[in-house]
Amino acid sequence: MNLITPDTGLLFWMVLIFGIVFFILAKWGFPAITGMVDKRNEHISESLRLADEARERMSHLAEEQKALIAETKAEQSRILKEAAQARSEMLAQAKADAQAQTADMIEKAREQIANERETALRDIRRQVALLSVDVAEKVLRAKLDASPEQQALIDRYVDESRSSN
Amino acid sequence: MKRILLIIMISLSSAFAKADDLDIGNVIFDHVLDSYEWHITEWKGKPVAIHLPVIIIDHGIHAFNSHKILETGEYGGYHIAPEGAKHEGKIVRADGTKPFDISITKNVLQLFFNAILLLVIVLLTARWYRRHDALKEHPTGIAALMEPLIMMVHDMAKENIGEDYRRYSPFLLTVFLFILFSNFIGIIPFFPGGANLTGNIACTLTLALFTFFTVNLTGTKHYYKEIFSPDVPGVLKPLMAIIETFSALVKPISLTIRLFANMLAGHIQILCMVCIIFILGKYGPVMTGGGTLITVLFGIFLDVLEMLISFIQAYIFTMLSSIYIGMARQKAE
Incomplete structure (x- = not known):
């Protein structure tokens, strides 16, 4: 019976000691430990979350970078293409312009030449006419007087020569 | 495994039957029960033990060293209840009732x-x-x-x-x-x-x-x-x-x-x-x-x-x- 009868003395001490131990540990022992460990656990999970986010952002960043590079490349090739096109267009334009100008100049030159020839021909003709008249005067003065028949003949000849020209 | 168990059982049963001078039950219960002294070891035939203070609250506080009562079985009107009594092994009054005992056992x-x-x-x-x-x-x-x-x-x-x-x-x-x-x-x-x-x-x-x-x-x-x-x-x-x-x-x-x-x-x-x-x-x-x-x-x-x-x-x-x-x-x- 001794074994299963709670002894009042031990009961008394047990309540007292356990109560004191519980009071001390509940006040200065466990909360300090569990509080710190809980804080650390929170810190760890928070850090993990942040690291995860950072990793995700990093992967996004890489993707963005890749996209940016691709975009830049596309832009570059587009600009190059445009430049090439512009160059060839400009060349073609310049060529066309030059041709047009040349043609214009040639045309003008030709006109001028024609005009000048005309003028020259007229001059020459007048000279020739004068010369012919002089020559004829001299020839006829020597041989005949200036009869009306003679004058008519000369005119006819001159006209003939002009029309044959 | 069976053989080992058998040996142990046989030896245990024969031991309980024969060991007159070695009361196993008492040895074991002495160890698992509370006591007024702390028996540490035996040295040269004498027990080495810590005698713990007895504190009894019974119309005032009575406190004394437990070896006084353990040696003679009686001290200051208290004695240790004998085997078979109601409060066996505990300190009781002369009439066998138990005082409020908060001894350092x-x-x-x-x-x-x-x-x-x-x-x-x-x-x-x-x-x-x-x-x-x-x-x-x-x-x-x-x-x-x-x-x-x-x-x-x-x-x-x-x-x-x-x-x-x-x-x-x-x-x-x-x-x-x-x-x-x-x-x-x-x-x-x-x-x-x-x-x-x-x-x-x-x-x-x-x-x-x-x-x-x-x-x-x-x-x-x-x-x-x-x-x-x-x-x-x-x-x-x-x-x-x-x-x-x-x-x-x-x-x-x-x-x-x-x-x-x-x-x-x-x-x-x-x-x-x-x-x-x-x-x-x-x-x-x-x-x-x-x-x-x-x-x-x-x-x-x-x-x-x-x-x-x-x-x-x-x-x-x-x-x-x-x-x-x-x-x-x-x-x-």
Whole structure:
């Protein structure tokens, strides 16, 4: 019976000691430990979350970078293409312009030449006419007087020569 | 295995039959029961023991050294109740009634020792956390040792109790570590360990009562309604109320008995193993040698098993306490 009868003395001490131990540990022992460990656990999970986010952002960043590079490349090739096109267009334009100008100049030159020839021909003709008249005067003065028949003949000849020209 | 068991059983039965001068029952019960002195060892035929103070409150405080009453069996009007008496082995008055006896017995001294050890270890751990930045350093030394145990119980409280678990976790932690320390120190076979504190019903009853009052003094309205006015048809109501009340009262009893019986049984088992060696001592060298080898192996096995049980029982007591508290903290859905 001794074994299963709670002894009042031990009961008394047990309540007292356990109560004191519980009071001390509940006040200065466990909360300090569990509080710190809980804080650390929170810190760890928070850090993990942040690291995860950072990793995700990093992967996004890489993707963005890749996209940016691709975009830049596309832009570059587009600009190059445009430049090439512009160059060839400009060349073609310049060529066309030059041709047009040349043609214009040639045309003008030709006109001028024609005009000048005309003028020259007229001059020459007048000279020739004068010369012919002089020559004829001299020839006829020597041989005949200036009869009306003679004058008519000369005119006819001159006209003939002009029309044959 | 069968043969070993057979040998042990035969030797045990023959020992109980023959060993007249070696009363195994008494030896074992002397070890597992409380006493007024702490017998440490024998030296040159004389017992080496700590005589603990007897304190009796009986119309004033009577305090004296226990060896005075143990030598003669009587001192100052008190004597030790003889075998077969109602308070066998306790100090009683001349008429056989028991005064309020708060002597520092073996178990009480062990209790002091365990309590101081527990305080020192936990406060040192707490000091580590106060002096170090736990966010930057991992626990070292005593903190590394204690943190897993403490956090195991803390998480158990979180899981079983719910939102206000922080209020209860220090209690559960104290209970758990107290039982664990006492169980382990109880296995140590020499001073200052070996007293059968958690195998004493007064000790486990106190712990269970602490749980009982924690549960029932901090319960929610919903908890009391479930006990006294459960949600059942009218006729069944009183019946259910009786059953629920009974179940609430049985919980601390089951806690008490479970821990007490397990630890007591463990002590008795190990003591039996040790005693077999002395019993076999009578049967010649061969029997002694062979038997000793077997019993030592069994003793080691039982000691290791007892360590496991020490932990498991502390864990179970704490877990059930946390579950009971959790039930009392339930709110109406």
